[in-house]
Amino acid sequence: MLMDPALVKLALGGLVVLGVIGLFFGIGLAMAANKFAVQINPKVEEVLETLAGAQ
């Protein structure tokens, strides 16, 4: 069964627009994460691991 071409067009347009928005903001977030990266000392994690950690 064929669907109404106008609806197919709307759905495809929606997919494209949503994809572009997602890609745009995804890249934006990735760049922000890169720019505002915080160095976390890996030793902190290691020390916490080796401690008993009951409290």
Next chain:
Amino acid sequence: MKNIRPFHVLVGVLLVVVLLLTGCKTRHRFVKKTAFKDTDKIEIVFAGPVDETWAKDVGGYSVYEKPDPDILLKISNVALSPDKTTVTLTFEEPLNRDQPHILTTTEIMSEGKSLGAAVLTVKKLYFGYVLSILIGAMLINNFVFTKYLGLCVFFGTSQKKTTAVGMGVTFTLVIVFACMLSWFLYQYVLKPFNLFFLEIIVFIGLVSLSVQAVDTILRKINPALFKAFGVYLVLVIANCVILAVPLILADNEYNALESFMLALGAGLGFLIALFLMSCVREKLELANVPPTFKGMPIAFVVAGLFALAFLGFSGMSIY
């Protein structure tokens, strides 16, 4: 903060100005001012004198409330001031000042010449209108106590005053950011492409995006504040007020300033609700509560009482 140049600031300011201007209504060039007067009058001030025969004709004007274009309001009398620049329309029934009114005239005649027909908008003082949105969202239609939204976070973080205030401030920050983003996307992307059915999914995405962005940026820029916000920042996603506000402002076609005020009002209203609730719950810790009501049940009772108290604000209007 060092690499923000004046050029960037200028571009930002220009962008905001353009956005604000697109939200403004155009009006006829010969009309200086339109305003409500008393309870049943509308005043139109023209830039120059108009012809008496045209101005005094009741059939020359038609007025309706913006949401109901098919209900024309009946005009009982038209008065022209002695200097012929001010026309006062008197209506048979009192006007509802909360709604903007649309006034259309036939061709305006001034000194024998026609200046074209005019479609005018009559509304309350704009600043007052914007303020009433803010106060309305904050107290009169408080999202927690009158719409019962965001209750899980409300009960979860209102045990102590410090956590309550922390959550409220974080929430206000994020909701303003998320709402401005979603307003922009709704007006300039979803509306032109006719994708109204996608608004919920887009708004959900934007909320998580803004939470993630605030999280990333705050971690670097202000670690002390980030530590203070701690777990609440992630909890904001679980709050449904933050999804309700973009949907409301999409429904009402608010412009940028009105959206900002609604978001700010919702955030501050949530902060007020959390603060009031935490004050009571701190005192409840010391009270002699029957064992069956200890903890959550008594909190629900208190929330119900607060909701009753906030009901007292209902129906109030400012300006």
